[in-house]
Amino acid sequence: MERLPGFRDFYPEPLPHPDVWSADIRQHIFEKWRATACRYGFREYDGPPLEPLELFTTKSGEEIVGQLYNFTDKGERAVSLRPEMTPTLARMVAAHERNYKKPIKWFAIPQLFRYERQQKGRLREHFQFNADLIGESDPAADAELIALLIDTLRAFGLTSEDFVIRLSSRNAWYDFFKQGGGDMAHEYAFYQIIDKLEREAPEHSDQKLRAIGFSLEAVNQFIEKGEPTVELKTILDNLTARGLRDFVKIDYKVIRGLAYYTGVVFEAFDRKGEFRAIAGGGRYDNLVKLISGDKVNLPALGFGMGDVVLTELLRARGRLPKFDSPMDVFVLIEDEALRSISLKLIHDLRAAGYAVEYPLTPAKPDKQFKRAMDLKVAHTARMDNDAYVRIRNLKTREEVVTGLADTANHLS
Ligand code: HAM
Numbered sequence: 001m002e003r004l005p006g007f008r009d010f011y012p013e014p015l016p017h018p019d020v021w022s023a024d025i026r027q028h029i030f031e032k033w034r035a036t037a038c039r040y041g042f043r044e045y046d047g048p049p050l051e052p053l054e055l056f057t058t059k060s061g062e063e064i065v066g067q068l069y070n071f072t073d074k075g076e077r078a079v080s081l082r083p084e085m086t087p088t089l090a091r092m093v094a095a096h097e098r099n100y101k102k103p104i105k106w107f108a109i110p111q112l113f114r115y116e117r118q119q120k121g122r123l124r125e126h127f128q129f130n131a132d133l134i135g136e137s138d139p140a141a142d143a144e145l146i147a148l149l150i151d152t153l154r155a156f157g158l159t160s161e162d163f164v165i166r167l168s169s170r171n172a173w174y175d176f177f178k179q180g181g182g183d184m185a186h187e188y189a190f191y192q193i194i195d196k197l198e199r200e201a202p203e204h205s206d207q208k209l210r211a212i213g214f215s216l217e218a219v220n221q222f223i224e225k226g227e228p229t230v231e232l233k234t235i236l237d238n239l240t241a242r243g244l245r246d247f248v249k250i251d252y253k254v255i256r257g258l259a260y261y262t263g264v265v266f267e268a269f270d271r272k273g274e275f276r277a278i279a280g281g282g283r284y285d286n287l288v289k290l291i292s293g294d295k296v297n298l299p300a301l302g303f304g305m306g307d308v309v310l311t312e313l314l315r316a317r318g319r320l321p322k323f324d325s326p327m328d329v330f331v332l333i334e335d336e337a338l339r340s341i342s343l344k345l346i347h348d349l350r351a352a353g354y355a356v357e358y359p360l361t362p363a364k365p366d367k368q369f370k371r372a373m374d375l376k377v378a379h380t381a382r383m384d385n386d387a388y389v390r391i392r393n394l395k396t397r398e399e400v401v402t403g404l405a406d407t408a409n410h411l412s
Helices: 023-039 086-099 139-154 170-179 184-195 202-211 216-225 230-241 287-291 307-316 336-351 365-374 404-411
Strands: 050-052 070-072 078-081 104-108 111-113 125-134 163-169 248-250 264-270 279-283 300-306 329-332 379-383 388-393 399-403
Touching: 023 104, 023 125, 023 139, 023 307, 086 104, 086 125, 086 287, 086 300, 125 139, 125 307, 139 163, 139 230, 139 264, 139 279, 139 300, 163 170, 163 230, 170 184, 170 264, 184 202, 202 216, 230 248, 230 264, 264 300, 300 307, 329 336, 329 365, 336 379, 336 404, 379 404, 388 404, 399 404
Parallel strands: 163 248, 329 379
Antiparallel strands: 050 078, 070 078, 104 125, 111 125, 125 300, 163 264, 264 279, 279 300, 379 388, 388 399
């Protein structure tokens, strides 16, 4: 049986085949994501992987709706696997916002599902680090979130030479659109054209722009000028004060595809432009209101960073650590008469927090020792008799004999 296209198998390292993904790398990425979010005071939340279809059809916009993994469940409900986390977050916050002091700073690491055309950096399932800040409209919140995005990537050893945050604003484009006499009925269509500029032929974009009263030339001039709005200037100053100015640039080519963004938007890209977006996000000040049916109105912003492009980038830049076996001790059982007391030793060491491996069934001493070497353990331990343990440091080759009860202390 083959796995479905666009889905991944995660194996422990060393990887058996180039076509599979590393469970160790995934764990490494999750740990960095969690640790950085916690340093910034974000708390972890989660929601259901399956949601009512309606949560996504009205709020996320055409592009995502076309990629939904949806079906009718056995109770005749129209449901969908989650293609993104933001609508779930908006629903959860709206339901219990009174319980939390504002601003709410939350993160999650959901697995998301999109029935996309498979291509480099895009699969039908991915894990996405989401960090969102709810209940604060000041640009200080935008700067805080962008700083978190930058520091998350720096936690992997990436520098301002490896990636850049392209910062933009739907407000800037909204002003452009209004001043150019745009009809509000075409506002979202206009944003969609801007979002696709880099992926579509210029003639095609120009044609679509002309249909709603604009031209590619005027759009390109506006992008080239790249004049930051007051709000964007405030954010740049805030990031400069943190020493993070080198990581951001104003780039109005970014506008984001999702329908709900309202203000500042941004995307993280590798500097060489080899990969798809590493992360993307922005302000969505109306989504909580929309999802709560006008009951709760809270400004919000956030970003999502996927594991697929990040892994590709870290591999290409040599920023992935080696994943050796995490075992501390191998307990040798050379005399089967000592197996019972060895099991006690193994159990005591594990209770004391050591990672311990041993032969499950009788095995020749040289085989056991080879296994210990393969696992790259720091120590072997062996019961000399019912009361004494012989510990060997494999690096220094030092050997000590200690009482059974003292073994854990000795290792520390
Ligand atoms: P998004 O731009 O759709 O935003 O996704 C964010 C990131 O997730 C992308 O930059 C990419 O790294 C990764 N990603 C998206 N789709 C795929 C895919 N099919 N395969 C692999 N990686 C993928 C959102 O989802 C927003 N909800 C983010 C957000 C949070 N905005 C505010 N809060």
